[in-house]
Amino acid sequence: MTIADVAAAPRRRPGADVPPERVPSIRRYAMTAPTFFTVEYAINPWMDTSVTVDTHLAFNQWETLRQTYKELGHAVELIEPIVGLPDMVYAANGGMMVNGKAVTARFTYPQRAGESAAYAEWMTRHGYRPADTRHTNEGQGDLLVVGSIVLAGYGFRTQRQAHDEIAAILQMPVVSLELVDPRFYHLDTALAVLDATTIAYYPPAFSDPSRTKLLELFPDAIEVGSADAYVLGLxxxxxxxxxxxxxxxxxxxEQLRTAGFRPIGIDLSELLKGGGSVKCCTLEVHP
Incomplete structure (x- = not known):
């Protein structure tokens, strides 16, 4: 499916009473426990070094997320946390794996640079040959697969130039989307992929041209309000x-229920202190 195919895909008629039937598929995830999680520096607007972090609570909340995935039938593999890398729990930023190919993250801030080698080593052990980019990219934080295209964020962490590199490595079409609100510093804080043709997003997080692009590709997308966006609901x-x-x-x-999805709420309030939630803690290994 190309970008043109996504735009041409059949859509649910706006206002239709009956939502389409949703079908789950078994997924493969990788996660890193928050063993060393703390907020000892501030590299996004959510982080406040004066706020105390309860590591035990953070671990229990993270474990609830992991168990939820397992109860849904998904495979969850664990990546060993490393002392001195408190943000390693946000596994989504570690890279991208899809179509048998892998991209290693190149972090913007030196505090997280050590995570790249750790995730690249895990990918290598699992049969991938992870490729590096010359420009910064923060993995699935800014790279989200929708069907057979990649939505790619830029503006705060991942550089726009990296999108061309990633398209060449993955051999997939990449749609660039500009983020303009620093609170939504990664694409996965402002946009959620719900299935191969459906997304939800927070329009004010994007530039006008990027909102136009999303409307063209996903005219039936769920638009989420500020109250939900500001708790990293997306x-x-x-x-x-x-x-x-x-x-x-x-x-x-409630919007998800109306659209035929089954929402499952998880409290990750402790991990929100570092600027991440469900998706940030989840590195999906795409087929």
Whole structure:
């Protein structure tokens, strides 16, 4: 499916009473426990070094997320956390794996640079040959697969020039989207992939041209309001039916139900102190 195919795909008629039937599929995820999680520096607007972090609570919340995936039938593999890398729990930023190919993250901030080698080593052990980019890219934080295209964010962390490199490495069409609100510093904080043709997003997080692009590609996308966006409600993971999302995003959960999805709220409030939630903690290994 190309970008043109996505735009031409059949859409649910706006206002239709009966939502389409949603079908889940088994997914493969990689996660890193928050063993060393803390907020010892501030590299996004969510982080405040004066706020105390309860590591035990963070681990319990993370474990609830992991168990939820397992109860849904998904495969969850664990990546060993490394002392001195407190943000390694946000596994989604570690890179991208799809179509048998892998891209290693190149982080913007030196505090997270050590994570690249750790995730690249894990990819290599699992049979990938991860490729590097010359420009910064922060993995699935800014690279989201929708069907057979990649939506790619830029503006705060991933550089726009990296999108061309990633398209060449993955041999997939890449759609560039500009983020303009620093609170939504990664694409996965402002946009959620729900299935191969369906997304949800927070329009004010994007530039005008990028909003236009999203409307053209996904005219029936779910537009989420500020109250849900400001609790990182869009930092969600979907298997095509079940959508695991922050428990505080109650409005978005109702929108999902109306659209035929099954929302599952998870409290990751402790990990939100570092600027991440469900999707940030989940590196999906795409087929």
């Amino acid at each position: 930092n969600a993971v979907s298997d095509g039916l079940n959508v695991v999302l922050p428990a505080a995003a109650t409005g978005f959960a």
